[in-house]
Amino acid sequence: MTGVIGLPAHVPELGEDRGGPATPLLAVSGLIKHFGKRGGFLSKAGAVVRAVDGVSFDVAKGETLGIVGESGCGKSTVARLIMQIIKPDAGELLFDGEAVGSAELDIRSFRKQVQMIFQDSYASLNPRLTVEDTVAFGPRVHGASRAQSITLAHDLLHRVGLEPGRFAGRYPHEISGGQRQRVNIARGLALNPRLLILDEAVSALDKSVEAQVLNLLLDLKAEFGLTYIFISHDLNVVRFMSDRVMVMYLGKVAEVGPADAVFSKPGHPYTEALLASMPSMDPDNRTQEAPITGDPPNPINPPPGCRFHTRCKYAADVCKVDEPLLYGVGDMHLAACHIANPASGHPLATQAKVAA
Amino acid sequence: MNGAGPIVDVKQLTVDFATGGGASVRAVAGVDLTLKPGETLALLGESGSGKSVTLRALMRLHPKSARFGGSVNVDGRDILAMPAGDLARYRGKIVSMIFQDPGLALDPVYRVGDQIAEAVMRHEGISRAEARKRALGLFERVRIPSPDRRLDNYPHEMSGGMRQRAMIALALACRPKVLLADEPTTALDATVQIQVLLLLRELQRELGLAVIFVTHDIGVAVEVADRIAVMYGGRIVETGPCADVIRNAAHPYTLGLLASRTGHGAAKGSRLVTIPGSPPDLTNLPPGCSFSPRCPRAIEACRQIVPPLVVTGPGHAAACIRVDAASVALSA
Secondary structure (H helix, E strand, O other): OOHHHHHOOOOOOOOOOOOOOOOOEEEEEEEEEEOOOOOOOOOOOOOOEEEEEEEEEOOOOOEEEEEEEEOOOOOHHHHHHOOOOOOOEEEEEEOOOOOOOOOOOOOHHHHHHHEEOOOOOOOOOOOOOOHHHHHHHHHHHHHOOHHHHHHHHHHHHEEEEEHHHHHHHHHHHHHHHHHHHHHHHHHHHHHHHHEEEEHHHHOOHHHHHHHHHHHHHHHHHHHHHEEEEEEOOOHHHHHHHOOOEEEEOOEEEEEEHEEEEEEEHHHHHHHHHHHHOOOOHHHHHHHHOOOOOOOOOOOOOOOOOOOOOOOOOOOOOHHHHOOOOOOEEEEEEEEEHHHHHHHOOOOOOOOOOOOO | OOOOOOOEEEEEEEEEEOOOOOOEEEEEEEEEEEOOOOEEEEEEEOOOHHHHHHHOOOOOOOOOOOEEEEEEEOOOEOOOOOHHHHHHHHOOOEEEOOOOOHHHHOOOOOOHHHHHHHHHHHHHHHOHHHHHHHHHHHHHHHHOHHHHHHHOOHHOOHHHHOOOHHHHHHHHOOOEEEEEEEEEOOOOOOHHHHHHHHHHHHHHHHOOOOEEEEEOOOOHHHHHHOOOEEEOOOOOEEEEEEHHHOOOOOOOHHHHHHOOOOOOOOOOOOOOOOOOOOOOOHOOOOOOOOHHHOOOOOOOHOOOOOOOEEEEEEEEEEEEOOOOHHHHHHHO
16 A cells, blocks of 8 residues: 555554545544634624534545635635644544544644645745655655655656756745645655545646646556545536535535536535536537526525525525535435425425435 | 628737837737627637737737737727727727726725716717616626616625626727627636526617627637637637537647547546647747647658638638548557
């Protein structure tokens, strides 16, 4: 599983499988993050942004979990909470069966195994470090010698498609956006992580370059036995990359399931609307009607009941009052919609939507 | 809105920017385009392809250091030779523009309704009350809920989608003939993007606007455009009716863009077809066809001359000397 890129022996048991294949690599439960609790200068007193409001999910070893949703749905906050860049208000993270931050797995060893790639390839690089120093920095901090870390950096640069001979000595402003994102990926791999969180990692790239980077990510995943959390607003890209997909809306999970099932038989009206909002690509069959109206509501004081009911074409009285839990709509496929729960009292719930 | 003559006629437009030390960069290198009244053209291209610079040339929204070549004619006026006073009367009245980020395009310290009213009063010399009435009508037109109340909002009090609707209302305030749209939906969420695209399509049809729509997203272009012009390295490399360009793309760059898309037919786990390399550096364009270093069909001759547009079908042309080469070559 590990050691392909040959970080010398100073990461022995850390990157290895512990819980066995059945244990999720990452188990997130009850994650909550509210911002602005104290009502600082300029913010309305008591206004709370419920950025992430009770999110639970697992990421299995070797899979790619896609997270989609619109701005303000909390997908990037989830990523930052996992990375421990910000502290959750509540919730637990288990990494390969061990609680993150516990005696068995302190934050430092956890971070070594989990790396994140951001959308803005330029802002995430130190402008005063050359490409090779950027990639070698992590291993240096974690104890590798200068020579070892530079060798490793060259190895990785070669692996992400940047010839070390041409690129190693360049600075971030001297290379293109696609090349910068490759540097970020190489840096992310330098500590031999097991989980890579890609937060809109290809969104800022030109389309012709995006495909190259997606291919690279697929290759690296196979080569290094990586697990990905792939966050994007681009449904096509998420479908292509992901084994499972989680759809978020206003800080909550709206739907989660195998990628093909979510895209072909969406269980949540929001997912349905998202899919229908994609441009048709058929000049003779253009979209005639917007699937939903209005913007996503503000995560400050989100609507009561089901958070989507203000924009949902199936909304009934129960949706305004009761918050739906995640109900099964198919194999490994859950949706937070009263229609999926026969006991909810939603007028459409009795119909055949309750698939096996 | 009469006649078959073009309302926009751009010939051999070049735009150069000084980059300091006497050097300059050619962002647009000889663009021809025409637009009939009531027609929607999508300018499709990646960053640095020159699509936005071309669009801005139609309103001369460039820094003073920009040097133009060729000609830009809009509604019978020579834009490149226009004096400043005429330019102020022309902008907003004949041609107006909407931008990617309405948060930056609207003035944060004035109420949105006042900004619209100001534009109408300035151009048409009507009273404030009349202008406000016009603004209200426009807000209804772009379907902003509770329009009367929303006129008194400051931009920051509106959501992203609503701000974009407000900017469209502002752009249409003086009933222009040509609307220029620079990635107007790129910053919006998917469910909001489609609403704004449909609104623009509806307004275009009802008001008979000529629209030039700049985008990097083929899907968006297909939703709105009658014709598509694909730009690369400061030139138009392919142009034609929307359906024709999508289904019978002739230029290897267009073919590559279409092939590298995820989603449509790209099986999970398979690798994507890609265009190798990166978009060209405008300060250091390759000789000949600027796509040649990335092109699977390139031959020696491609590096010698800048290929002219070759007609490949009715109204459809591609700037490639290898258009006859089997278009399947790219999938190899």
